[in-house]
Structures are given as C-alpha cells and as structure tokens.
Amino acid sequence: MNYNKKTVKDIDVAGKKVLLRCDFNVPQDKATHAITDDKRIRAALPTIQYLLEQGAAVIACSHLGKPKGEVKPELSLAPVAVRLSELLGKEVIMASDVVGEDATAKAAALQPGQIMLLENTRFEPGETKNDPELAKKMAALAEVYVSDAFGAVHRAHASTAGVADYLPAVSGFLIQKELEIMGGALANPKRPLVAILGGSKVSSKIGVINNLLEIADTIIIGGGMCYTFFKAQGANVGKSLLEEDWIEYAGQMMKKAEEKGVKMLLPVDGMAATEFSPDAEAHLVDGIDIPENMMGMDIGPKTIALYAEAVKDAGTVIWNGPMGVFEFANFAEGTRAVAKALAETNAITIVGGGDSAAAVAQLGFADKMTHISTGGGASLEFLEGKELPGVACLLDK
Ligand code: ADP
Ligand code: MG
Numbered sequence: 001m002n003y004n005k006k007t008v009k010d011i012d013v014a015g016k017k018v019l020l021r022c023d024f025n026v027p028q029d030k031a032t033h034a035i036t037d038d039k040r041i042r043a044a045l046p047t048i049q050y051l052l053e054q055g056a057a058v059i060a061c062s063h064l065g066k067p068k069g070e071v072k073p074e075l076s077l078a079p080v081a082v083r084l085s086e087l088l089g090k091e092v093i094m095a096s097d098v099v100g101e102d103a104t105a106k107a108a109a110l111q112p113g114q115i116m117l118l119e120n121t122r123f124e125p126g127e128t129k130n131d132p133e134l135a136k137k138m139a140a141l142a143e144v145y146v147s148d149a150f151g152a153v154h155r156a157h158a159s160t161a162g163v164a165d166y167l168p169a170v171s172g173f174l175i176q177k178e179l180e181i182m183g184g185a186l187a188n189p190k191r192p193l194v195a196i197l198g199g200s201k202v203s204s205k206i207g208v209i210n211n212l213l214e215i216a217d218t219i220i221i222g223g224g225m226c227y228t229f230f231k232a233q234g235a236n237v238g239k240s241l242l243e244e245d246w247i248e249y250a251g252q253m254m255k256k257a258e259e260k261g262v263k264m265l266l267p268v269d270g271m272a273a274t275e276f277s278p279d280a281e282a283h284l285v286d287g288i289d290i291p292e293n294m295m296g297m298d299i300g301p302k303t304i305a306l307y308a309e310a311v312k313d314a315g316t317v318i319w320n321g322p323m324g325v326f327e328f329a330n331f332a333e334g335t336r337a338v339a340k341a342l343a344e345t346n347a348i349t350i351v352g353g354g355d356s357a358a359a360v361a362q363l364g365f366a367d368k369m370t371h372i373s374t375g376g377g378a379s380l381e382f383l384e385g386k387e388l389p390g391v392a393c394l395l396d397k
Contacts, residue, residue: 002392003391017144020147052114063121070125093106093117103119144170145169146170146172147394150175150373152378153175154389155390175394192316198222201225221266229250236292239293241295270303271330272284274293317342322335
C-alpha cells in the first residue's frame, strides 16, 4: 500500500469547484437530532478554510448514519450545515439533494470562496454500491476531488472512491496526517516498534495481530483477548471472555512471535470480578489462573509495571484496544496506566480504534499522544495493512 499521496497543497484549486468528502457522521441526540459532539466538524475546518482561502468553491459532502439509500429526514445533514456555518463564521449553502436539481443548480452558481453542503450521500442508493453513474454525477458538480474523510476510507463507495475515477483526486489535511504518521509507522517505523493490542476479542483483531507480528519488535497483549491466550497456555480462565474457536490460533501466534524473534508480552497478573457490572468489586489475581467464579476485567499492577517498562525506550508505540473494561471505574487503571506510560515516553505514540480513542480521551491523555486516529474501523483496517480504497484512489506523489 502506497501512503505517499498528493494533497491539496500539490494541486491548484484557485477558482475551481472542489468536491470535498468530509466525515460529518456526527453523533446525534436520538429524540431531538441535535449534534451531541461536533469534533468531526471541527476536524474538517483546516482543509475547508485552506480551500476557501485559496479561492476554491467548496462543495462538501458526507454520509450520516445508515439511511440505506432512502431519504430519511432525521438523517439530513442540515444541522451539520448550521454548525459548520457557526464554526466558519460564514454561510453554508445547504442543498436538498445529492446530485439532483437543487444540488446541481447550487453547485453551478457557487462562487470562489463560497461553500455548500450536499445532502447525506447515503440518501442515494448508488452510494454504498459504488455505482459509477452516481460517481459520475457527483464528479460533474466539480473539477477537483479532495478526500478528507479518513473514517470512511476503508469503504469503496461512490463518494469515497468511485468519484476519483472522474476527477483529479488528492487528500485533505486529515488524511494527510493519518498517512504520514500511521503510514509512516507501518512502512518505516522508528524502532523499536512496540504494538499494544487489547480490546475485547481476538477474533476482531486477527488481521491487526497478523500484520503487526510482521513489523513490530514487541507485541503487548491485554484486554479481553488475553484470556484466550492464557487458555492456549493451559491456564484456567474462570468466567472470563474466552473465544474457544481462537485458542489454537492464539497459541500459533505465540509460536510465530517466538520464531520471528518478536517479543510477546502477556499479563502476569490481573484484576477480576464475580460479575460484569459497573460496581463490581475488583479482586487482585496474582498469576494468570482466574478463579472459577470470576472473570478477568483488567491487567494488574505487576503487568502495568512490565508494560510501562516496555514502552519506555520505544521509538514508536502503536496502541489498539483498551487493557481492561475501562468504562467501569474499578477496571480502568490498566488502560489509564498504559496511557500514562505512552504520555511519558519519547516515542512516537499512535492510538487507533474507536474505543481506544474514546478511552484515551476519557482518561485525559488525548493531547499527550502524537496521533489519535480519527477513523475507528478505518484505522483498524489501516493497522491490518489492508488496501484502503479511499486512499488507493488518490493520486500518487
Ligand atoms: P477498539 O474499538 O479500540 O478497536 P475494541 O472494540 O476491540 O477496541 O475493544 C473495546 C472494548 O473491550 C471495551 O468496551 C472494553 O470494555 C472491552 N474490554 C477490555 N478488556 C476486557 C475484558 N477483560 N473483558 C471484557 N471486555 C473487555
Ligand atoms: Mg471498538
């Protein structure tokens, strides 16, 4: 996968109409549809402002939720246009469709320095099918395509990839940063490269484990997936999260790490509970055998010390997956301690994954990381080393 892609700075946009794919898939209040977190809109501002300053006419677009190819008024992007307009301090012209009469007329009339927003791209049935006819119609609105929706680059949809068949395509600043930092860490990492993998399931992280085994110097395992690894070593895991079907695989991964000379660190102690509940009491378990009536909920103090030591002299740390059930205060310590260790190391620190990013933010370490990937699913596929259609479609440098 080539991560060296042209950006808005490599192309002349002055006086041109630019179709800008943003990630405006914001969380909304279920009853009022009010935007509950405008982080993604704020994140899009640097690219939008740059384009407007350069004298481009910006035709922004995005999906929101899953309307499944139908017009669903509750999934209209109109509230995003309002918020975007407040943040930019200028009018954002809202189109009532994606490639229909209204969008076409408004795009045609749009002047340099002006911005409009198309309706939810997923109102169009062709969007998620990457229908070339829809892509062609979107492309016809503009002269240049800029993609800045990192959260959607793992999907080959009309607005994230298809449209690049018909227009010169470059990245905005958000995708540029993801490619530079995450792409750089995967393609040419500052070593030693330490990968910290946690979260709930082995099965959802197979691709990530496989890929990082090829490139990391050390792999650290935590979270719910460690019990499947414990089981592979013949330990008792009690009521812990266990994926029977993946025990053999976990064993193979440990063997593979050994063969490749990759250091694999597993927890040596943990915090367990008798029930999965926010007010469950935390019991220290020394060693990896979890009592029959308990489930492992977090890594323990010895493990924390071991893991903190392992990231101290790292050149790069890639972290995906919380170390424990961080949503419960009694079991957030492992994740907090690892976040703190990352905050204190001189290494390049990269956090990928939706829950991991949320955990780091919730625990107050967000501004201490080199980079927190803005794409949940996209950042996982990135770490898996998969080709991302929304990146592959951009012009190479
Ligand atoms: P990401 O979204 O960053 O890729 P995951 O979705 O894989 O991360 O995992 C996050 C979830 O893993 C969290 O909701 C957390 O509560 C859960 N988790 C972590 N440790 C455990 C554990 N020991 N038992 C059960 N769930 C766990
Ligand atoms: Mg998740």
